[in-house]
Amino acid sequence: MKSKSNVLLYNIAAVVIGLVISGLLLLFMKVNPLDVCGQALQKIVTDKYNLGEILVKATPLIFTSLAFAFTYNANLFNIGAQGQFTMGAIIAVALSLGLQDSLPTWLLLLLVLLGSFAGGAAVGGLIGGAKAKFHANEFLVSMMSTYVITNFMDYLLRTSLQETKAEYMQTDAISSSAYLPNIIPGTRVHLGFVIAVAAAVAAWILLNKTQLGFQIRAVGKNADASRLGGISSGKIYVISFMIAGGLAGMAGLTEINGVQHMLLRDFNASIGSYGIGIAILANGNPLGCIFASLLFGFLNVMGTTMGRLPGLNIPASIIELIEGVVMICVIISYAVRYAMDTKKKKAMMRKAGV
Amino acid sequence: MAVPVVEMRHVTKCFAKVIANKDVSLAVGEGEVLALLGENGAGKSTIMKILYGLYGLDEGEILIRGQQVQIKNPADAMARGIAMIQQHFSLVPTHTAAENIILGNVHGYISLKDHNKRLEKIAKEYGFDVPMDRPVGELAVGQQQKVEILKALYINAGVLIMDEPTAVLTPQESEHLMQFIKDFTAKGNSVVFITHKMKEVMEVADRIVVMRNGVVVDEVRRADTDEQQLARLMIGQEIVPPVRDQKECTGDPVLTLQGVCLQEKHAAPLLSDISFTIRQGEIFGIAGVSGNGQDDLCDVICGLKKPTAGQILLAGQDITGASIRRRNACGIGYVPVDRYRDGMVMDMTLSENILLKRCFDKDWFNHGFIRREKLDRYTNQLIENHRVKANDCHDTAGSLSGGNQQKVVLGREVDLASRLLILNQPTRGLDMGAVDRIHHVILEEKANRKAVLLISTELSEIFEMCDRIAVMHGGKFMGIYRNGQLTTQQIGLLMAGVPLEEEVQNA
CATH class of the missing domain: 3.40.50.300 (P-loop containing nucleotide triphosphate hydrolases)
Structure with a gap:
């Protein structure tokens, strides 16, 4: 227990240091970082809408980081959360457009939830299957699968899913009866955030408390020993990739039915890669993914807000820089923590030995 | 000086x-x-x-x-x-x-x-x-x-x-x-x-x-x-050598191998024509320099590899094609030679390592959820029974010394092995205290009428523990002998692949 709080402490320290360093970078833009951050923070804190945006931005990140974190526990690398999310989004928009006039909202949303999960799971299952059956490298297969699915989406956007005006590469907007209900008035926060948190909790329980989760972790930590326990690692690869893909796919529901209400080209094109970083920050722990995603949601809103500060001309892309620096600091903190722990234990041993 | x-x-x-x-x-x-x-x-x-x-x-x-x-x-x-x-x-x-x-x-x-x-x-x-x-x-x-x-x-x-x-x-x-x-x-x-x-x-x-x-x-x-x-x-203490009962084993056959061969394509055979039977309450030893097919023999019996010819019977049932999961359920316990690779998950707790071999056994799960309390209680008991030096069942396996890890693996497999216990060099690299403890456990299992297959490269261990001894060389049995029939000199020759000139009467 003690070492866990230690990890948290180091992570927080790393994030703070990362923010300070990136704040200093603002000096190059000839602005006072304290001043700018103060202004931006004030804008966020005093504006309910902006506070809500943190949750809105965090929602899909929770899903995509879970998609990486889940397979990470099976010692697999799922780099394809982007593609799995896209597949979920395609299913979500197709189901919503097709059924929105004939089904009550709750039933439609339930169907979309299951559909988007199934869409992502199907993609994940193919990747896991390739790994189990042909010993394909899941890192590469999952990474490339994103390109395939992105092009598949573009094809659909040009053909069967294209808007009725047939002008842009996008779908029609879904009707408001297919929207995820808003849960905090005055913001854009929708039910999807609750679903995301619930999914993270469920993933944690599945991994740590159940038979299946135990087998997944066992294969992840030692596939040879697990095999002697009768566990088929191939089966575990497929199952964990399906669950991971399904989790990423569910972001399709929250983004289509909760935020964008339509599918268009380059839809949320970077949540997959952020998910990887967030999952690493959370050390593969599903519950940690919630908090790490909230942090990145906050940074995202912070960046947007800074970009909107009048008269300063700060590019909104500053946020990518901040997120990058924070990530580097987190990774360095792992190395530092390891070195410090070893030193402390040694000192303890020597004292005990005398 | x-x-x-x-x-x-x-x-x-x-x-x-x-x-x-x-x-x-x-x-x-x-x-x-x-x-x-x-x-x-x-x-x-x-x-x-x-x-x-x-x-x-x-x-x-x-x-x-x-x-x-x-x-x-x-x-x-x-x-x-x-x-x-x-x-x-x-x-x-x-x-x-x-x-x-x-x-x-x-x-x-x-x-x-x-x-x-x-x-x-x-x-x-x-x-x-x-x-x-x-x-x-x-x-x-x-x-x-x-x-x-x-x-x-x-x-x-x-x-x-x-x-x-x-x-x-x-x-x-x-x-x-x-x-x-x-x-x-x-x-x-x-x-x-x-x-x-x-x-x-x-x-x-x-x-x-x-x-x-x-x-x-x-x-x-x-x-x-x-x-x-x-x-x-x-x-730092005197060792008491284990006492064994010298009666001949006449129990029912537990494990029977008939003409088992293993050969990968375009390669020399790993196992050729292995046949033997182990009875209840018998310790069957396999002596030989490591790398002469002992590991493959274990793989074939525990189900990691399928033999290319021959039959494996467990208590009369053909298990030649059975899955590892089924074999585990049939009461085969296996202490592999490489516990780091095959025996334990070093990053997991002792409880979880105990669960590893039981992860399909319904007794340990409640609607798919792990029965933690039962598992921890059982593990703590095992730690105590086998005198494992560990704080409790929440220690990671990797934090234990080699001897204590081996005691945990052995404890787990002994309880799983209702019929047959396979031990591949169970005392390799262990200190004498741990070796002593492990030998005692093996003899206890013999007394419990289990069949034991003991593979060892230490002749002293083979001589001390086994009822019958097979010498393995190049994937073949050089012969099966009753313990006491062979001198160290003779067994050394057999291990080197030299057949005995004077045929010792087969057991």
């Missing part, structure tokens, strides 16, 4: 979790064989790895011919004439013997011919017959060791450290090695010989440093001591 070649004074080394060496002082004289004797985990290897520069020391100093030196890495050590042969060889398997030997000591253009000539001269000097131009990976283990020794000779090492050098050798090869050590030291060189086998110590050492729990317990001259005294020093 003359100035020692190497002297270590008050060396202390801590790892993150343990004190490996505390205030260790020792010296090696010219032309001397110093044996470092101690149980596994006593800190013998660590102190020598410090001397060889693989580990840094936390306190203390190293003197070479009376001069204080800093040894930061193996290159420093080699420059000062110290060479070490690790327990696990550091050779490049795809390179030839000659390339391995000169590795790290040549620059620019390499004239292999000249090197070969020089190497063959060194090899001849000590009577080594190592083919210099063949990839090391194709050589037998004994020859690989010679390549390691040649590496040391090539850099003109005056101090040679050998870590458990006989662990992998046949009795005949061991003899050669002992002869080499005598020849080598006769020329004024020194050898540090790390071992836990007292017989070797008595044969070759001049002086013996006994270590226990990271400290030097005593230092004796070979002439002034005997094996009993050394054993006492090593473990």
Whole structure:
């Protein structure tokens, strides 16, 4: 227990240091970082809408980081959360457009939830299957699968899913009866955030408390020993990739039915890669993914807000820089923590030995 | 006393979790064989790895011919004439013997011919017959060791450290090695010989440093001591050899193999025509130099590999094609030779390691959820019963010492093995206390009418434990004998693949 709080402490320290360093970078833009951050923070804190945006931005990140974190526990690398999310989004928009006039909202949303999960799971299952059956490298297969699915989406956007005006590469907007209900008035926060948190909790329980989760972790930590326990690692690869893909796919529901209400080209094109970083920050722990995603949601809103500060001309892309620096600091903190722990234990041993 | 070649004074080394060496002082004289004797985990290897520069020391100093030196890495050590042969060889398997030997000591253009000539001269000097131009990976283990020794000779090492050098050798090869050590030291060189086998110590050492729990317990001259005294020093307590009941086993057959063969495509057979039966309450031993098909035999019985021919019967049922999961459920317990790879998940807790072999058993789950309380209670009980040194069931397996890990694996498998217990070198690399404990458990299982298959490379273990003994060589049984039918000499010949001229009556 003690070492866990230690990890948290180091992570927080790393994030703070990362923010300070990136704040200093603002000096190059000839602005006072304290001043700018103060202004931006004030804008966020005093504006309910902006506070809500943190949750809105965090929602899909929770899903995509879970998609990486889940397979990470099976010692697999799922780099394809982007593609799995896209597949979920395609299913979500197709189901919503097709059924929105004939089904009550709750039933439609339930169907979309299951559909988007199934869409992502199907993609994940193919990747896991390739790994189990042909010993394909899941890192590469999952990474490339994103390109395939992105092009598949573009094809659909040009053909069967294209808007009725047939002008842009996008779908029609879904009707408001297919929207995820808003849960905090005055913001854009929708039910999807609750679903995301619930999914993270469920993933944690599945991994740590159940038979299946135990087998997944066992294969992840030692596939040879697990095999002697009768566990088929191939089966575990497929199952964990399906669950991971399904989790990423569910972001399709929250983004289509909760935020964008339509599918268009380059839809949320970077949540997959952020998910990887967030999952690493959370050390593969599903519950940690919630908090790490909230942090990145906050940074995202912070960046947007800074970009909107009048008269300063700060590019909104500053946020990518901040997120990058924070990530580097987190990774360095792992190395530092390891070195410090070893030193402390040694000192303890020597004292005990005398 | 003359100035020692190497002297270590008050060396202390801590790892993150343990004190490996505390205030260790020792010296090696010219032309001397110093044996470092101690149980596994006593800190013998660590102190020598410090001397060889693989580990840094936390306190203390190293003197070479009376001069204080800093040894930061193996290159420093080699420059000062110290060479070490690790327990696990550091050779490049795809390179030839000659390339391995000169590795790290040549620059620019390499004239292999000249090197070969020089190497063959060194090899001849000590009577080594190592083919210099063949990839090391194709050589037998004994020859690989010679390549390691040649590496040391090539850099003109005056101090040679050998870590458990006989662990992998046949009795005949061991003899050669002992002869080499005598020849080598006769020329004024020194050898540090790390071992836990007292017989070797008595044969070759001049002086013996006994270590226990990271400290030097005593230092004796070979002439002034005997094996009993050394054993006492090593473990700090008298060992009671296990008592076994000598009656012949007449129980029902549990495991029967009929003409089992294993062969991969376009390769020499790994197993050919293995047939035997183990009965209830019988310990069936397989002796042999490791790598002669014992591991494959285990794989075939526990289901990791499917035999290409033959039949495997468990209590009369054909399990030749059964899955591992089914075999586990049928009551086969298996202690694999490599517990790091096959036996345990080092990053998981002891409870979880216990669950590993039971992860399809409904008793341990409630609607798919792990029954934590039951599992933890059971694990704590197992820790207590088998005297595992651990805080409780939440310790990770990796935090335990090797002997205690093995006790956990054995405890788990014993409970799973309602019919058959397979043990592949269960005491390899363990200290005598743990070996003793494990032998007691095996005899208990025999008393419980279980069939036991014991594979071991230690003849003393085979002789002490088994009812019947099969000798394995090149994937074949050289014969099955009742314990007591064979002398050590005969079994040594069988292990080397020489059939007995006078046919001993088959059991």
